Amino acid sequence: MDEHPAMPRDRFPQELIAFYGLTRLPREGGWYRPTWAGPERPDGRPEGSAIVMLLTAEPGVFSALHRLPTDEIWHFYRGDPLTLFLLTEAGDAGGGTGAGDTAGAGVARTAVLGPDVLAGQHVQFTVPAGTWMAAEVAAGGSWTLFGCTMAPGFTFEDYEHGEAGRLAARFPREAARIGALSRA
Numbered sequence: 001m002d003e004h005p006a007m008p009r010d011r012f013p014q015e016l017i018a019f020y021g022l023t024r025l026p027r028e029g030g031w032y033r034p035t036w037a038g039p040e041r042p043d044g045r046p047e048g049s050a051i052v053m054l055l056t057a058e059p060g061v062f063s064a065l066h067r068l069p070t071d072e073i074w075h076f077y078r079g080d081p082l083t084l085f086l087l088t089e090a091g092d093a094g095g096g097t098g099a100g101d102t103a104g105a106g107v108a109r110t111a112v113l114g115p116d117v118l119a120g121q122h123v124q125f126t127v128p129a130g131t132w133m134a135a136e137v138a139a140g141g142s143w144t145l146f147g148c149t150m151a152p153g154f155t156f157e158d159y160e161h162g163e164a165g166r167l168a169a170r171f172p173r174e175a176a177r178i179g180a181l182s183r184a
Contacts, residue, residue: 049153063135065162080141081114087132134181
C-alpha cells in the first residue's frame with residue numbers, strides 16, 4: 001500500500017514534498033530536489049547527477065516536453081503509474097540533431113513507469129539522448145514519486161525546452177498531446 005498508514009492518500013504528496021524538501025522545477029514542472037552530483041569534470045559538468053521528483057494529477061502539473069544531450073534514466077519509486085511521452089526525430093536512433101532541425105516525420109511512443117512490471121510497466125526506463133520527453137501521472141492516478149539519473153550529470157544549460165508549434169509541425173499526428181504537455 002502506498003499511503004502512510006495515518007495519512008489520507010490525497011495528503012501524502014504534500015507530506016513527501018515536505019519530507020524531501022522538494023521545490024518547483026522551473027519551466028519543466030513538478031516538484032524536485034537534487035540528491036547527488038558527482039565530481040566536476042574538466043568541462044564543468046558533474047560526472048553524474050540524480051534527483052527525486054514528484055508529479056501530481058492536478059491541472060497543469062506535468063513534466064513539460066524537453067530534451068537533454070545525454071541519456072536520462074527514470075526510476076519509479078511509489079504512487080501511481082507515470083506515463084512518459086517520447087518523440088524521436090526521423091532518422092535518429094534516439095535523439096534529435098538540434099533546434100534547427102528541418103521538419104520531418106518522427107516516431108512517437110509511450111512508456112509507463114510503475115510497479116506492475118509483469119503487465120509491461122517499467123521500474124527503470126532509459127530515455128536516449130536527444131529524445132523529446134514529457135511525463136504525467138497516468139490516467140486515473142493522483143501522484144507519482146520517481147527519480148532521474150544522468151551521466152554525465154545534468155546542468156540547466158543542457159536543458160532544451162520544447163516549443164509546441166515547432167514540435168507539432170514535426171509530429172502532426174501528435175499535435176494535441178504535444179499541446180497538452182507543453183509550456184510557453
